Amino acid sequence: MVEWFFGYLAGATILLSILVVLGRNPVHSVLWMLLMFLHVAGLYLLLNAEFLAATQVIVYAGAILVLFLFVVMLLNLKEEMRVRQFTGGWLFRGLIALGIIYVLRKGLEGFRVEFKGPWSIEAVERATHTKALGQVLFTDYILPFEVASLVLLVAIIGAVFLAKKRLRS
Template sequence: MVELFFIYFAIMIVFCSVMVVIGKNPVHSVLWMLVMFFHVAGVYLMLNAEFLAATQIIVYAGAILVLFLFVIMLLNLRDEIVSEHSVDGWPAGLAIALGFLIVSVLSLVGFTVKATGPWSIEEVSRVTHTKALGGVLYTEYLLPFEVASLILLVAIVGAVVLAKKRLKS
C-alpha cells in the first residue's frame, strides 16, 4: 500500500517537473510547479515528517509561488509566450543530465537505508515529528540554525539596500 502511494507520488513529481520545463506559457509552468510542491509534501507525510510537509506547503506553495506569479505579472510576458523555449546547446545539457542520472542511480545502492543515530522511524513517530525536529534544531544543530538566521538578515538588508533611492549630489 505504502509502495503504491510512493510510486504515485514519485511519478507525479517527475511528470510535473517535466511539465514545468517544457511548458510554453509561464503561468502554466507555475501551476504545474504548484502541483509538484503538493506531491513533494505528500512524500514528506509518508516519511513521518508532517512538520516538513506543512512548511513545504506554507513556504513553497504559499509564499514562493506567489512570488513567481508576481514576477510573471510584472514582466507582462504575453509576447514572449510563443518564443523558443529551449536554448542552444540543449543536447549537451541533456547528455550531462542523463549521465548525472545514471551515476545518481548507481549511488543509491550505497546509501545507508536505516536511520542512524537515536532518531529511528519508531522514535520519531513516538515523540512526534515537530517536537523531535524542534528539539534537535535547538540543541544539536543550534549553531547552523543561528547562522541561517544571519543569512536571512543579510537577505533583508540587501533587499532594502538594492531598492533604496539613488544618492543625490
C-alpha cells in the same frame, strides 16, 4: 497500499517537473510547480515527516511561489513567449542530464544502510515529530539556526536594496 501511494506521488512529481521545464508560459510553469510542491509534501508525509510537509506547503507553496507569481505578473512577458524556449543543442543537454542520473546511480550502488540513529519511528512517535525535530534543532544545531536567521535578514535587506528604484539626485 503504501507502494501505490508512492507510485502516484512519484509519477505525479516527475510528470509535473517535466511540465515545469517544458512549459512556454512562465505563469503555467509556476502553477505546475505549485502542484509539484504539494505532491512532494505528500511524499514527506509518507516518510513520517509531518512538520516538513507542513513547512513545504507553507513556505515553499505559500510564500516562495506566491513571490514568483507576483514577479512574473509584474514583468511583461508578451515578447518572451514568442522566442524559442530552448537553446540550440538541447538534445546534448538532455544527454548531460541523463548522464547525471547515471553518475548518481553508480555512486549509490554500493550504498547500504548500516548506521541506525536513535530516532526510530516509535521514538519519533512518542516524542511527536515537531518536538523531536525541535529538540535536535535547538541543541545540536543552534548555531546554524542563528546563522539561518542572519541569512534571512541579509536577504530581506538585499531584496529591498536591489529592487528599489534609484532616486535621481
